[in-house]
Amino acid sequence: MALLVLIVLALAALLILAAAKKKSDAGPSGAIGFPYQAAGPLFSPAERSFLGVLDSAVGHGFRVFGKVRVADVAALRPGLDNAARQGALNRISAKHFDFVVCRTGDLAVVAAVELNDKSHASLRAQARDDLLVNVCRVINLPLIVVAAKSSYMIPELQAQFLAAIAP
Numbered sequence: 001m002a003l004l005v006l007i008v009l010a011l012a013a014l015l016i017l018a019a020a021k022k023k024s025d026a027g028p029s030g031a032i033g034f035p036y037q038a039a040g041p042l043f044s045p046a047e048r049s050f051l052g053v054l055d056s057a058v059g060h061g062f063r064v065f066g067k068v069r070v071a072d073v074a075a076l077r078p079g080l081d082n083a084a085r086q087g088a089l090n091r092i093s094a095k096h097f098d099f100v101v102c103r104t105g106d107l108a109v110v111a112a113v114e115l116n117d118k119s120h121a122s123l124r125a126q127a128r129d130d131l132l133v134n135v136c137r138v139i140n141l142p143l144i145v146v147a148a149k150s151s152y153m154i155p156e157l158q159a160q161f162l163a164a165i166a167p
Contacts, residue, residue, distance in 0.1 A: 042066065042067060043066060043067075046115070046117065046148050047066070047098065047115060050115050050146070050148070050152065051064060051066060051099065053152045053154055053157060054099060054101075054113060054157065056154050057154050057157040057158040057161055058101050058158070058161055059158070060104070061103065061104055061105075062101050062102065062103060062104060062110065063101070063102050063103075063104050063107065064099050064100070064101055064102075064113075065099065065100050065102065066098065066099050067096050067097075067098070067099075068096055068097050068099075068100045068112075069092075069093070069095070069096050070092040070095040070096060070097060070132065070135060071089065071092050071093050071095075073097065073100060073109055073112065073139070073141065074092060074135050074138075074139050074141075076088055076089060091131060092131070092135065095128065095131065095132065097112040097113065097114065097132065098113055098114050098115045099112070099113040099114075099115070100112050100113070101113065101161070101165075109141065110142070110165050111141065111142040111143070111144055111161065111164050111165055112132070112136055112141055112142070112143045112144070113143075113144045113145075113146065114129070114132065114143065114144070114145045114146070115146050115148050116129070116145055116146065116147055116148060117147075117148035118148075129145075142164035142165055143164075144160055144161060144164050146160070
């Protein structure tokens with residue numbers, strides 16, 4: 001009889017632990033869990049094509065990174081009060097540059113590159129573009145804006161890059 005009680009108690013404990021584990025796997029709210037799936041390729045076909053051209057144009061002394069957060073390139077200056085700091089961070093936290101070009105030796109960012117297609121004609125996109133232009137201006141980072149097209153001339157893009165980073 002005592003053995004039967006121990007078995008029942010052990011089964012009850014296992015059921016309670018399994019229920020608790022299931023609830024913790026669901027996340028803090030108990031219902032949402034991890035509702036993620038793979039997002040697909042990092043770049044659109046046009047961006048991927050442009051990346052190859054940009055890599056060739058900047059040459060071996062530089063390395064191109066894609067979809068870099070503006071907040072990883074532009075730091076907030078010290079001395080802001082909490083409200084100003086949070087407001088400034090909120091404006092850039094969900095924004096990214098299409099590409100940044102870094103020196104190979106130290107990976108210092110030398111330029112940002114935006115590939116603009118017809119989606120940049122909307123007012124919302126223009127406001128985002130203006131924000132990037134102004135951030136780059138105040139941090140003294142060249143911003144190279146390239147119109148998306150079916151093909152690019154590497155020498156033209158290289159000249160644009162070199163002119164942007166020239167002292």
